[in-house]
Amino acid sequence: MNVAYPSSEFESDLAAIEGFADLLRTGFENPESIRGTVRITIPEHPDQSFIARYGEELFIERHDMDRETDTQVVIPIATIHRIFNEFEFLDWRDPAIIGTITFTGNLAYANHLAKSCIRLSNWTMARFRKAGRLHAAKGYRNLTEVEYLNQPTQRQILEVMEESRPVVITGLEPTPPCRDWTIDKLSERYSDAVVRVRSATHRQTMAEFVKELKDFEANPYDDMIEGFVKPYTEGANLPEEMWADFGPLFFDREDFIPPQLWLGSVPTHIPTSSLHRDPLTGFLLQVIGRKRLDLYSADQENLIYPMKSYNNYQPCWFKPEAPDFNIYPKAREAKGLSVTLNPGELLVQPAGWFHQVYALDSPNMSVSYFWRY
């Protein structure tokens, strides 16, 4: 629930369009002073179309509608209702949403606006506040190393979560078989498992995916081609067939939301996930290649410029990989903590820790589980 926007007030088309414009306006931030214009057209209500103009704030304008804009977005009223009712858990990658919207012109502006219209739930806000207080009380910003635990007990892990301390768990062998996985072994063992769904009709099995991945790694095509998608599962649900080998350790399956698979070809020179934090505790099992995580404690939020509009995770404006201290001067004082995960290691990252992820090797595979409670 988000008390500022009770859904009962936005049931009519006109109220939903006004509410949508209001979400964009009040969620808009522009620390880098970008200037641009986006025309939003609602085909069922053409007279309610508007132009969103970027300034220090976002201006919603309904005059001079014939002017040229940098970006044009056509969004049906049904999608506005849906966005409006779901902004607390909306995922823009959902084909049922993104597939109904047409974009032309400069897509960066549309992306920026898409971020502006999501909102967090009161529950998420409370989780982050709690993490901030705890991390401040424990002095976690002064940690210089992530602790390692070899073959811990369930109780030890519960303690770690209670104290909101990140740890790397080692010694997971021999079961499950976390080491020595290769993409060929995956292809052999789970050949028919569906690992990626790009549309309702386009599903890829592990065998097809690994073949595409190998072709790509042998002959990488240009990143800059429009519409190009790297062979990467990007957090797709872990197929049922893989649960036996990669299912959650230490706790029951029911204690986690459905696990995600991060498998594929990844850039190693830029982060695979930019700086953000999650409201749930994450377990990250590294399987193929290495990953490095740079962590910042929750009490440093005022130093790394988290976005005010977000829902299921909170991204930051500040980019540690390309720091601009003129725009984000407080980030000079932020203290990060780095940890490298090797295959067979499991990171427990308590809720609220900001993190940025680098894949150090490609192809790369991890499985992530979020602790439900």
Ligand SMILES: [Fe+2]
């Ligand atoms: Fe995350």
